[in-house]
Amino acid sequence: MGPPPRAERRPRRRGRQRHAGARLRPRRPASPPLAVEPVDLSSPLLRLDQPTPADAETIFAYCQDPLFEKYLTVPWPYTRAHADSFIAEYVPGGWASDLEYTWAVRAADAPELLGVIGFRVPDASLGYWLGAPHRGRGLIPEAQRLVIDWVFANGIVSTVNWQCLVGNMPSSRTAWRAGFTFTGEAPAVQVHRDGTYPPAWHGRLRATDDRAPKPGWPAGVAG
Numbered sequence: 001m002g003p004p005p006r007a008e009r010r011p012r013r014r015g016r017q018r019h020a021g022a023r024l025r026p027r028r029p030a031s032p033p034l035a036v037e038p039v040d041l042s043s044p045l046l047r048l049d050q051p052t053p054a055d056a057e058t059i060f061a062y063c064q065d066p067l068f069e070k071y072l073t074v075p076w077p078y079t080r081a082h083a084d085s086f087i088a089e090y091v092p093g094g095w096a097s098d099l100e101y102t103w104a105v106r107a108a109d110a111p112e113l114l115g116v117i118g119f120r121v122p123d124a125s126l127g128y129w130l131g132a133p134h135r136g137r138g139l140i141p142e143a144q145r146l147v148i149d150w151v152f153a154n155g156i157v158s159t160v161n162w163q164c165l166v167g168n169m170p171s172s173r174t175a176w177r178a179g180f181t182f183t184g185e186a187p188a189v190q191v192h193r194d195g196t197y198p199p200a201w202h203g204r205l206r207a208t209d210d211r212a213p214k215p216g217w218p219a220g221v222a223g
Contacts, residue, residue: 036096036098041103043145045107046106046108050104051086051091053088055083055104057083059113073192073193076193100121101121102116103118105139114134125160126147126162128140128144135170158206159204161203163201164200166198175203176214179212179213181204185200185202186202
């Protein structure tokens, strides 16, 4: 989901100068970004919808996982206030600004929040996490599929990017299973809580790619 390309400025004609006393035409105020209404996505396995205040305690509990401190950009230590702010401000603000679309991951037939998945518009990247009790059930690959299909079907972008910090094998395996092509190791795109851009693994998936797992991933990812 990339922003529209900026219109190129017309080159100023040579020899034409603006007099100091010339009246300037007032600039029109910039148009505010169009708010995007959240959409629900679903399959027989999962339902993706908006996190609600009732999910705050669950998000807080899941975000105590030491793996989150090691691999994610969430605040640390993670407090209940962080969960409340995430639900009340961060998620709706991302949709309203058309900069980031975030969903709660739930089973199709149950209200419990299992994890979170989001799509960042400026870098067309997919990010996600799953609560520890729900890992290993194929939920994130299905959540990825729902979001990627929606992004491509609506012409938001033609390529989705993925990254994780070097060594994050669970995240790497879900990207491999989703059909991403591994593109190498480079600094992370998002700044981490210590202000650095640590080494990260990167991948991409084009709308025209098949979704079969690709070769070329770091040792231990495939399989």
